[in-house]
Amino acid sequence: MIEKNTKLIFEKSGTGKRGYSLPPLDVPEVKLEEMIEEDLIRNEIPLLPELSEPEVVRHYVNLSMKNHNVDKDFYPLGSCTMKYNPKINDKIASIPGFSMLHPLMPEHSVQGSLELMYRLEGFLKEITGMHRVTLQPSAGSQGELVGLLIMKKYHNHKKNIKKYILIPESAHGTNPASVILAGYDVISLKSDSRGRVDINDLKSKMNSDVAGMMLTQPNTLGLFEDQIEEICKIVHSFDGLMYMDGANLNALIGLARPFDMGFDIAHLNLHKTFSTPHGGGGPGAGPIAVTEELSRFLPSPTIDKRKNGTYFLNFKLDDSIGRIHSFYGNFGILVRAFVYILSMGSDGLCEMTRCAIINANYLKKKLEKYYNIPYGDGTLHEFVISADKQKERGAKALDIAKALLDSNFHAPTVYFPTTVPESIMIEPTESESKQTLDRFIDSMIDIDKKISTDIDKIKSMPRNTPVRRLDEAKANRELNLKYEVSE
Ligand SMILES: *Cc1c(COP(=O)(O)O)cnc(C)c1O
Numbered sequence: 121m122i123e124k125n126t127k128l129i130f131e132k133s134g135t136g137k138r139g140y141s142l143p144p145l146d147v148p149e150v151k152l153e154e155m156i157e158e159d160l161i162r163n164e165i166p167l168l169p170e171l172s173e174p175e176v177v178r179h180y181v182n183l184s185m186k187n188h189n190v191d192k193d194f195y196p197l198g199s200c201t202m203k204y205n206p207k208i209n210d211k212i213a214s215i216p217g218f219s220m221l222h223p224l225m226p227e228h229s230v231q232g233s234l235e236l237m238y239r240l241e242g243f244l245k246e247i248t249g250m251h252r253v254t255l256q257p258s259a260g261s262q263g264e265l266v267g268l269l270i271m272k273k274y275h276n277h278k279k280n281i282k283k284y285i286l287i288p289e290s291a292h293g294t295n296p297a298s299v300i301l302a303g304y305d306v307i308s309l310k311s312d313s314r315g316r317v318d319i320n321d322l323k324s325k326m327n328s329d330v331a332g333m334m335l336t337q338p339n340t341l342g343l344f345e346d347q348i349e350e351i352c353k354i355v356h357s358f359d360g361l362m363y364m365d366g367a368n369l370n371a372l373i374g375l376a377r378p379f380d381m382g383f384d385i386a387h388l389n390l391h392k393t394f395s396t397p398h399g400g401g402g403p404g405a406g407p408i409a410v411t412e413e414l415s416r417f418l419p420s421p422t423i424d425k426r427k428n429g430t431y432f433l434n435f436k437l438d439d440s441i442g443r444i445h446s447f448y449g450n451f452g453i454l455v456r457a458f459v460y461i462l463s464m465g466s467d468g469l470c471e472m473t474r475c476a477i478i479n480a481n482y483l484k485k486k487l488e489k490y491y492n493i494p495y496g497d498g499t500l501h502e503f504v505i506s507a508d509k510q511k512e513r514g515a516k517a518l519d520i521a522k523a524l525l526d527s528n529f530h531a532p533t534v535y536f537p538t539t540v541p542e543s544i545m546i547e548p549t550e551s552e553s554k555q556t557l558d559r560f561i562d563s564m565i566d567i568d569k570k571i572s573t574d575i576d577k578i579k580s581m582p583r584n585t586p587v588r589r590l591d592e593a594k595a596n597r598e599l600n601l602k603y604e605v606s607e
Contacts, residue, residue, distance in 0.1 A: 126186070129179050133169035139176055186586040188530045190397070194556050196483075198502045198533040198545025199292065199340060201370050201392035202399065203476075206460070209395050213455040223447040227432055234431035237423045237448065240458045241407075247469075248366070248386055249379030250409035254418045256449040260367045261294040263387030263406030264334070268302035269441045270385060270410065270417045271332050271361050277439070280359055282331035288317050290340040290537040295365060304331055311539060315341045315495030317351060326354055332361035337381065338371050340537045341495045342480065342502035342547070352382030361385065361414075369393045370549065371477060371501035374470030384411050394457035405453040419444045475550035476501040479557060483548055486561045490568045494540060502547035506540050515571040515578050517542040522589060523570075525582035527563040 152161055171179070188195065195202040213219065221233060241253045257263040268285070275282045285299045288309045296306045307325050312318040316339070333355045338344045345351065352362050364378045364386035370393045372378075378386040390396055391404035398404055410418065420440040421433035433448070464472060477500050484496055484503045491505040507517040515523075521531035521544065533545040548557060570578050582588055 126179075126182055129169045129171065129176075130167070132171060132175060132179065135170060137170045137172050137175070139171060139173040188525075188528075189399075193528045193530070194548075194552060194560055195530040196532050196546045196548050196560065197530060198342075198504065198547045199367070199536065200398075200533070201368075201389070201501075201547060201549060202530070203370070203392075203549035204551035205395045205397050205456075206463070208463070209456040209459045210397075212459045213452045218455050219452065221451070223451075228430075231431055233451070234423055234433070236458050237451075237454055238425060238431050240454055240461070241423065243458070243461045244388060244407055244409055247369075247373055247377070248388070248409040249377035250386065251412035252415040252418060252422070253407050253409045254422065255405065255407045255454055256419050256443075256445040257387070257406040257408060258445055258450050259404045260365070260387055260389040260392075260406040261298060262444070263389075263408045264294055264298035264363070264365065265301055266419060266441070266444055267363050267385040267387060267408050267410075268298055268304065269444075270408075270414055271363065272302060272304075273417045273439065273441050274361065274414060275331055275359075278359070280328075280331075282329060282360075284330045285363075286322065286325060286330055286333040286355070286360075288335065288339065290315075290539050291334065291336055292340065292365060292367065295334045295336075299334070309333075314497060315339070315343050316345050316347060319347055319350060319354075322351060322354055326358055326360065328358050330355070330358060330360050332363055332384075334363045334365055335383075336365040336368060337378070337383075338368050338500045340545075341504050341540075342368075342371070342500050342545075343495060343498050344371075344376075344500055346498070348381045356382070367392055368501065371473060373473045374466060375473055378409065379411065384414060385409070390453050390457040395460035396453045396456050403450045403453060405450050405457070407449075417441055421448070423448070472550045473501075476548075479548040479550060479552060480546070482554075483546060483557055483561065487564055490565055491544075501549070502545060504537065504540050505544040505546065507542040507544055510568065510571050511542050513571045514575045515567075517544050519571075519578055519581075520544060520564075520567055523567045523578050523581040524563060526584045527559070529560060529563065 190202050190204055218233065221230060237255055241255060244253045257266050283305055284307045285304045286307050286309055287295050287299065288311060290311060299306050309325065310318040310321040335345060335351065337348065355362055361384040362382055364383040366378060366386040367389045369388050385408055387406050387408045389404065389406055391398040396404065416437065416439040418440060420437045420443055421435045422437065423431060424434040425431050461469065480501050480503055481499055484493060484499050487505065488496060491507065492509050493503060494506050496503060507520055510520060517534045521534045524531050535543055536545060537543060567578065
């Protein structure tokens with residue numbers, strides 16, 4: 121039973137309650153005024169909550185139970201790869217030798233960590249087929265920006281004058297945002313009837329003003345862009361560069377490599393594909409991999425190895441776009457990715473990809489009798505339902521998503537991509553068993569049936585969650601932590 125109306129921790133406070141006990145003072149007492157300037161010292165004691173240890177623990181455990189998370193149940197959030205993250209990777213990242221490092225420690229005292237980053241770069245080079253990788257960007261979106269800045273530097277070096285970046289209309293919102301930040305303008309490309317890039321539209325828009333193209337592979341519909349070689353040829357023929365949004369690498373590892381497809385730059389989301397829990401804006405890592413030709417533009421420092429076998433941070437990079445993160449990025453996430461890749465091995469990673477693809481195709485096959493799946497030809501790791509038929513019977517994509525919450529599932533992504541009406545985007549990932557997938561299928565079929573037989577019930581769901589249907593715009597604008605549930 122989830123506690124419904126949680127009081128604020130301040131309201132639970134009671135004077136004199138303590139969560140700790142300190143030993144008697146065994147050093148000379150010093151007056152505060154002798155250590156801190158007097159006008160900086162508070163006059164009043166701050167109003168911090170006073171509680172016992174179990175009260176604090178229960179408060180936060182209860183709060184955490186109000187949220188859905190991947191350790192609780194299925195989280196089929198399309199586009200975001202919310203897969204299970206093995207706990208051993210967290211454990212290893214928190215070994216004091218990693219977690220207590222100071223970023224200013226002298227190079228000779230952190231050889232192990234430098235080696236870890238160097239070898240992780242090696243793994244990612246192997247996975248992408250690229251020449252070099254920077255581990256610094258702290259998110260996929262920052263990787264995009266870095267990739268575009270590298271593109272810019274490349275064109276400046278060649279004295280190319282370029283203004284535009286091509287992006288398919290189904291792209292993730294971060295793509296156009298990165299383009300604007302990098303100082304280019306976006307040209308949007310249409311999709312064809314198969315949900316892939318419309319080659320004729322590309323041909324008509326590609327010219328020498330275009331700096332390059334950003335393409336999500338597999339794309340936002342979960343489909344492999346199977347004309348990728350032709351696309352690259354067209355863009356390269358005007359000295360444009362190909363950028364791969366590789367946030368969906370979960371569908372490719374071990375089966376296909378960005379370099380072999382003709383891409384020049386690719387970002388990877390370690391916090392999606394390589395075992396870092398994400399959501400809620402937690403720290404991430406979005407390394408980018410580039411071809412040999414572009415390697416000299418990578419952010420500084422790179423992590424390099426001397427002839428004598430020691431590792432060092434190389435700041436002597438004349439053509440680098442410069443520094444893009446303090447120190448070397450989010451190191452703890454790099455440790456998790458390194459451990460994950462080592463523990464899976466190349467066979468294991470290949471198997472992971474295949475399972476992600478099979479799981480998505482199993483769900484799609486079981487649901488296609490009940491739901492319209494307009495672009496289901498060639499599904500890889502995710503697929504997009506259109507709830508247009510359900511809408512005719514009175515339930516929108518949002519209603520279906522809300523109803524799923526009562527079965528203890530996180531809702532799939534809805535209303536994205538915008539190219540599919542009433543879209544519901546489902547990504548099961550490789551970590552789910554057939555039993556879990558079957559439970560989800562049963563719920564989806566049950567919801568479809570109830571839309572015909574008991575639409576009022578569907579509209580009144582969720583019933584079992586801490587809050588029911590919020591006015592979402594209001595909830596976003598006027599955050600109210602004391603939201604009272606009206607039954
Ligand atoms: C998640 C995602 C991004 C952005 O990654 P962040 O790490 O959230 O910045 C970009 N493109 C696609 C396709 C994604 O799924």
